[in-house]
Amino acid sequence: MPRRNPDFPMSPEHTFETIPVEMLLERVRGFHQQGWRLVQICATRLPEQLELTYSFDRDNRLGNLRLVIPANALQVSSISSIFSCAFLYENELHDLFNLHVSGLTVDFEGHFYKTAIKFPFGTTKPPAGRPGAPAASVAPQGISAKT
Amino acid sequence: MPRTIIPFGPQHPVLPEPVHLDLQLEDERVVEARPSVGFVHRGLEKLVEKKDFIDFVYVAERICGICSFIHGQTYCQGIEALMSAPVPPRALYLRTIWGELSRLHSHLLWLGLMADAVGFESLFMHSWRVREKVLNIIETTTGGRVIFGACKVGGVRRDISDEALAKILNDLEIIERDIRDITAVFLGNRSIKARLCGVGVLSREAAYDLGCVGPTLRASGIAQDMRQLGYAAFKDLEVRPVTRTDGDSFARCAVRCEELFQSIDLIRQAASRMPAGEIAAKATGNPNGECVMRTEQPRGEVVYQLKANGTRNLQRLRIRTPTFANLPAVIKLLQGCELADVPVLVLTIDPCISCMER
């Protein structure tokens, strides 16, 4: 459960509810009928799993649905038939995490983001390249001092 | 009727940042618009796995050049919530003042771009001339014009002395007079009204269902402003969301014009109640847990979802920027519009593509 900071006394209650994958469409339809609207869809890569969080907002309150998908079966149904704006989030999830979303109303088929490597967020390895702080023994590169 | 496809962007004189739209036209009417984004996707959410969470503030600020301070502020608030680190009240007020100055400069930038989009270049130059005064205030107090570098985990890095605060309030009087001059032109000029009134009408239900945020939502009649949640010093200040009911581009322009005056008023309120004290508290330890932080950027609501596991790197940082939420509205507004209205409609949500693509 997320921790609430007492310094933010007027933060509304954020509810987090874990549901099985099969109940997704039914619960989302329930949110829609009660007048909630979609805020964001977030995916977190965990070892062996992909954790999806769907956030909904009504009257400044945030309600979250959480589901866990095993890494060897990255498949979920689209909610873009209920919330039409969801197609952007789901295309992004497909392009970054290799999550197969079935039933998208607008499907970019992998061409939403143009990245050099496919599904760049799909691994738990940190990105390669220049380290944050180089070791002191690294010799500086470049041309020697000019006059 | 045969259709023509016209590519709009990524390079276009009216666009501040690259976005591509394939416009399908029948004669001069747009039938469908297909977006193509990803030109400035930098994968900054993945960078959080490599950078120390203290150093990531500098990356968070550089997600966007226009709304940079509030990105840094929201990130710091998220980390402080995860570490349950207290922030001194003076730092909260300073953050609020800088946040509202950031909103001033962002709205003035947008007003200039909108004037440029309809062809009114001299008004564009006047708006940016007033913006220079705001940027001078920001540079004097934080050291940078657009990337402030002022926020850190636990507080802020620089203080504003009482004399500097008095000088800011003095400068704001002149700025307010200038803003009154240019907003009178924006809201009263016949040629601007002809270009903006009735263009891109977004009904109240459509704005709510499509997930719009910020001035785009408030111009359609829904009074939602994340500053009412009471973060930073907003729990002590009075924020009344600025709304209009028409939902067209003129209403969105009018909402932003009025928010300029609201920001100046908020800065004055915050300056009059500024508490004395420290500007930062030492934050020790590592963040642990999960939290969702929502703040109001000039373009709308930004949502930061942080997940930490007790190490120096966060496990996941998810940023939902306001332009990402407003993009479906643009796609809907473009259906059925005239080709000449496309620049106005793309700019009317205040697109910040570098924010959207992180």
Add this chain to the structure above:
Amino acid sequence: MSSFEMTRLVLKWVVSKPVTTHYPIAPRVLIPGSRGVIEFTKTTCVYCNVCAKRCPTGAIVVQRAQKRWTIDPLLCISCGCCVEVCPKKSLLLSPAHGAPSVIKDRARYGA
């Protein structure tokens, strides 16, 4: 009437002094406290390496054995963290911007 609002603005600015300066003929007025380039004082530096550890981008590289302090100016984001943590106050953030450069030369700015 608002057509005269714009006319009023135009007439006012026709007779006023322009706000733009003739840079680079006229010098740029530097605002004190602005964050520009890092200036390094060799005489007071003890090569403790704290600035390099604190630098968020890794622009500073310190070699204690050879007594060499270098900065890559194109990596530096002028955040001022190194200035804050230096125990000997050898570093200073001057308000001037750095000169434009066509080569990525780290050692040139070393001392």
